[in-house]
Amino acid sequence: MIAIVDYGVGNLFSLKSSLMAIGADGVVTADPEVLHSSDRILLPGVGAFGDAADKLRASGLAQVVVDEANAGKPVLGICLGMQMLFDRSFEYGEHAGLGLIPGEIRPIDEVIPAGYKIPHIGWNALDFGGKQSPLFRYIHDGDFVYFVHSYYAAKCDEHVIATAEYGAPLTAAVARDNVFGCQFHPEKSGTVGLNILKAFCEETR
Amino acid sequence: MITKRIIPCLDVRDGRVVKGVNFQGLSDVSSPVELARYYSENGADELVFYDITASAEGRRLFTDILCEAARTVFIPLTVGGGINTVDDFDRVLKCGADKVSVNSGAIRDPSLVREAAKRYGDQCVVLSVDVKRVDGAFRVFARGGRDDTGMEAIGWIRRCVADGAGEVVVNSIDTDGVRGGFDHEMLAAVCDAVSVPVIASGGAGCAEDFVKLFRALPRVDAGLAASIFHFGEVRIRDLKQLLAKADIPVRLEGEYHHD
Numbered sequence: 025m026i027a028i029v030d031y032g033v034g035n036l037f038s039l040k041s042s043l044m045a046i047g048a049d050g051v052v053t054a055d056p057e058v059l060h061s062s063d064r065i066l067l068p069g070v071g072a073f074g075d076a077a078d079k080l081r082a083s084g085l086a087q088v089v090v091d092e093a094n095a096g097k098p099v100l101g102i103c104l105g106m107q108m109l110f111d112r113s114f115e116y117g118e119h120a121g122l123g124l125i126p127g128e129i130r131p132i133d134e135v136i137p138a139g140y141k142i143p144h145i146g147w148n149a150l151d152f153g154g155k156q157s158p159l160f161r162y163i164h165d166g167d168f169v170y171f172v173h174s175y176y177a178a179k180c181d182e183h184v185i186a187t188a189e190y191g192a193p194l195t196a197a198v199a200r201d202n203v204f205g206c207q208f209h210p211e212k213s214g215t216v217g218l219n220i221l222k223a224f225c226e227e228t229r
Numbered sequence: 230m231i232t233k234r235i236i237p238c239l240d241v242r243d244g245r246v247v248k249g250v251n252f253q254g255l256s257d258v259s260s261p262v263e264l265a266r267y268y269s270e271n272g273a274d275e276l277v278f279y280d281i282t283a284s285a286e287g288r289r290l291f292t293d294i295l296c297e298a299a300r301t302v303f304i305p306l307t308v309g310g311g312i313n314t315v316d317d318f319d320r321v322l323k324c325g326a327d328k329v330s331v332n333s334g335a336i337r338d339p340s341l342v343r344e345a346a347k348r349y350g351d352q353c354v355v356l357s358v359d360v361k362r363v364d365g366a367f368r369v370f371a372r373g374g375r376d377d378t379g380m381e382a383i384g385w386i387r388r389c390v391a392d393g394a395g396e397v398v399v400n401s402i403d404t405d406g407v408r409g410g411f412d413h414e415m416l417a418a419v420c421d422a423v424s425v426p427v428i429a430s431g432g433a434g435c436a437e438d439f440v441k442l443f444r445a446l447p448r449v450d451a452g453l454a455a456s457i458f459h460f461g462e463v464r465i466r467d468l469k470q471l472l473a474k475a476d477i478p479v480r481l482e483g484e485y486h487h488d
Contacts, residue, residue, distance in 0.1 A: 037325040041300045071350050141424055143352055143395070146450065147232045147274055147480040168232065168480040170305060172352045189230055212305050212327065214269065214482065 026225060027062035029105075030054045031083045034070035039102070042211035046218050048225045056088045064227065065092055069104030073113040073129060073175070076104055077121060086122060093124050098202045098227035100159075106198065106205030107175060115175050125200045127180025132173070136191035143174040148188040148208075150196055157185040157199050158227060159206075162219035169196070169206075169213040169220075176207065202229060232478045233443050234274040234451035235465055236307075236428065237458040239264060242281045244290035246459070265298045265306075268458070272465040273304065274480055277330070277453065280310030281373075292324055299325020309357055313337065318345050322353070330355040330398060333371045335389060336378055346393025351425075356394035358386060360415060361402035367415060374402045383422045390423045397423060398453060400430040408434025408457075411442045416449055426450040433457050436468045443477045 026043060028036055030052045043050030043066075050066070051058060059065060067089060069076050080086045093099045101109045110121045113129035121129070133142055152165040171188065177195040187193035188208075198205040204224060210217035240247040245259040257263050265276055278298070280291045288311060299306060308321040309330030318329050329349075335341045335356065346354045359374040360367050360382045367382035386397055399419050401412030411432045420427050429442055430453040439452045457463045469479045 035322050035325070035327075037296075037323065038299055038303070038327070041325065042303055045301070045303065070352075141426055141450070144231065145352065145396070145426055146234055149230065149232075168482070211303060214304050216482070217303060 025062050026050045026064045026066055027059045028052045028066045028068060029059065029080075029085055029089065031076075031080045031085055033076045033079055033104070034068055036068060038211045039066065039068055042218060042221055043225070046222045046225065048221070054083055054085065056084060059085065059088045059092060062097070064098045064100070064225065065089060067099060067101040067105035067108065069102070069108060071104060073104060073107060073115040073121075074117060074119040077108055077113075077119050080108065090122050090124065093203050096202050096229040098224065098229065099124070099204065100224045101203075101205040102211070103173065103207060103209055106207055107177065109198070109203060109205050110177055110180065113175065124203045125177075125180060125183050125198055125205065127177050127183065127198075129175045130178045132176045132190070132194060135176070135178075135194070140191045143172055144188075144190050144194065145172045146170070147213075148190065148196075150186040150188060151193065152186050153184070153193075155185045157197070157204075159185065159197065159199060159204050159220060159223050161223050163216050167216045169208040169210065169216055171196075171208045173207055177205075202227070230478045232274070232480045233449075233472065234428075235272070235439070235468060235479070236275045236277055236451055236453040237268050237273050237465070238277040238279055238430075238453055238455045240279045240281050240455060241291055241294065241310075243284075243287045244294055247281065261294050262298045262301065264459075265302045268465065269302045269304050272469050272480075272482065274451070275305040275307065276302065277307045277309060278326075280308070282311070292320060295321060295326060296324040307355055309355070314341070315344050315348060318349060318353070322349065328353055328355050328396070330357040331394075332357040332359065333373075336369065336371045336380075342389045342394050343392040346395070351393045351395035354394050355396045355398060356386065356389040357398040357400065358382060359400050359402055367418065370402060374400075374405075383418055386419055387422050390425050394425065396426045396428060396450075398428040398430050401432060404432030405430075407432060410434065410438040411452070413442070413445050416442075416446055420446060420448040428453050430454070433463075436463045436471050439468060440472060440475045440477065443472065444475065
């Protein structure tokens, strides 16, 4: 069973549906016990980092996610959920993340040239940069996925498993042992996205 | 590199797609769910569901159908039509929509864009605007292009983007239905005015019109059309190969992407 962490941020309908489409058992939950008994954890998120991080902490689930990840359970953060895996974010001030992956979240306008629109929105190609992650075992270097974001993960080179070119290489996906993150939306990235979720659903501790 | 998006728009009335013909492998051409699945499997980058229902009963049907489509289609879904309040945003987002497009609703209540962006984020709010030239000026029309609001279009678009609209769909009434190509002059004016993604709508008559659009206006992010796709005149897969040949970045998937 895959626990989809429900902490009152965003719409989990598509994520749950996409798991159903690949035959996985996704449960939307805010119950620490369910997170504990799950085989894998999906951490979604949309909106602003500070607000979402506050809600995740207030729900008491932040520590549960950290404990489960540290115990070796596969965790996948999606979009803002990926950003929250990091140490901190500089979106409207400075906010602490879960600290599961070293690095920080910074505005993309610091690295992309003038004239590029913000947010980075639409379909962009993944560049594996020579890395081979189990998360991508069913897809190919150069496959397209759907992005919507204005901030990106920086100072985490060691853990980057894919980038997307947008005037600069932006962090598209990260991995550190059993903890994974996608800046893009696999649940909105067609067959490629479903194949990424399928690979994650086969990860075991 | 970010790709140019091709977006079919499905007009839905009383739970059925309004116009369309039979595609191979599609048993019910007026089923929004089947058509959505067909497009998503055949290269569409995003889908727009436009609710043109007037009755409350039709609206309920639309919402049910949206849920069903979102359960089987895993590309971004935008919903428009009948969006007048933040509650309307809530209604369609709960059914799996990713973005919500506002048009007349934003004209009636100018705080709608700001309120919705505050609650759901800029990326969720799409401003759709019907524009027509009146005495040489671009003017905003409401109610499906029937009423001249008297408002100047570029100023209106700027204002809505400042309020938090994350994308703009520009539908040129002047070129809509003429099938002579997109309204390059109008689109250029909008691209000059805002820095958010701009989606061209109105006027596509053939695949070459998309090539001309993205060649002439590299700042346009996407092309939206309904009838040329629904009537099978242009297949999205063919259109994308044509664009790729013209060196316009597009997402190619499946049989002709992998070795």
